[in-house]
Amino acid sequence: MTHLSGWPWAILPQLIAAAEPAAAPAATVPAPSSTQIFWLLGVVIGLLAIAYAVSVLLKRYPEGTLNPALVERFIHRIRIWWIMCAILVAGFLLGRVATVILFGAVSFWSLREFITTTPTRRGDHRTLFWVFFGFTPLQYVLVGISRDLYGLYSIMIPVYAFLYIPARIAFAGDPKRFLERSAKIQAGLFICVYALSFAPALLHLPLTRLDGAPWGRDSHLANAGLLFYLILLTQLADMFQHLWSRLLGRRVIAPEVSATRTWEGFLGGVTSTTLIGALLWWATPFRFWEAACMSMIVAVTAFAGNMVMSAIKRDRGVADFGTLVQGHPGVLDRIDSICFAAPVFYHLTRYFFSALA
């Protein structure tokens, strides 16, 4: 850790921990056993069950008292959370490789939504074929094989795929809007595949405390718990942002990008997520204040992801990714926040809370 101490972030959590004696009891918490992870899971599933019950009640409400579109969105969102939960639990039970494969499938599907919404030309066809069937699986194979391939999977897409894409398009011989077409395919591959692949990459980090003491007795379960924590936070950030926007929202951040995202929602969302993330410190290698910092970063990056994807959607004139015609939001609409939060969360964890730093 010493070689990084010049970097302000490196000392910040230590400073906070030192300044705050209340955080001291957290240090005495023993390394987590699987029971703690299952507690976290149990709490989330319990909350989801309550949310599901509420949605069933809302459906029975007499017509006219509630906005049916809102109820519909709420029910859809809960269904998505159940699916996310199921995927993560499957990952818990089946192991690391299975989780990597599941995330790979999610990447593949969201990339397909992204490219469908993006206009491409005939000349891009073969490039797209290799993006879908070459680079996308390869990235997940590299992530799945071993953490020792970090040097390769962290540059494979931003260097080699990004060089391949414009080269292949140039060979196809259609110069019309060349740079725009290459950039769009690169952006899709970057957001949907590269960024998201850092979420399952969390599973192979040898986790430690900030001071380097090993953390997590049952390695896979501990890491799976951390992945669960990350995704839980991104979803909470989304939810709280909407909630606070609805309750207090006045100043819209960028009306042309998103008419519903406000500064009040942003601040409220970040604060609430930070609070809950900090309160869940016991499921992670972080101490209370470290967990607060990490949650705050996750909330901010998740929000940034939402804004970026909103901007892309407005530019394309669609309400949602996914179906060509109007319908339910697609996979990409659900994971945009995870895509932006995952690489940042992964690297912070890697540098400060793993034996690989």
Add this chain to the structure above:
Amino acid sequence: MALTAPFLALIAKILSGTNVRWIDSQPDTCQRVYFANHTSHLDALVLWSCLPRDVRAVTRAVAARDYWEGGPVRRHIAKSFNVLLIDRENIKVHQSPVEMMIREIGQRYSLIVFPEGGRTTGEDMGEFKSGLYYLAKKRPDLELVPVYMENLNRVLPRGEVLPVPLLSCITFGPPIWLEKGEPKANFLVRARQAVRRLKDV
């Protein structure tokens, strides 16, 4: 052979991620002619696989003999889908494609036709060939169901072998019939518009 059709239908469905919509129209096993725009080799396969199983069993796609007999794989596929192959090249008076279609469907089968004749590359649909008109004239009882297929040309464009798995959309519209005494040109324009209108619903 019995396995090829469902297997290929599943592959085509996965690859094209098709979203199926029936607008003012319902799947039915009654005798119909589905007529659609044509942009990709996958068109017939995807349209066929988007129909419910019982409808599929009585629906046959019409395709060009010269293409689908060009090799053992294509021939096998054409056979397993029970494709109705017609000659584009040497059309004889008593062997006209329309005569043959009517003979082949009897009182049981429905047809999938692409009245543009060949695949179009551009955004816009080509003019409809007159086959649909003669079919409707000789069998006025057939329901003519317009179908619009979107994005399949991006999944597998002309001249490509490898598909890119984008999402596509198939829209079935309300049936039309040939009006009494309606001139050929008017009917073909009307039929073409029936397909094109589905693009915007």
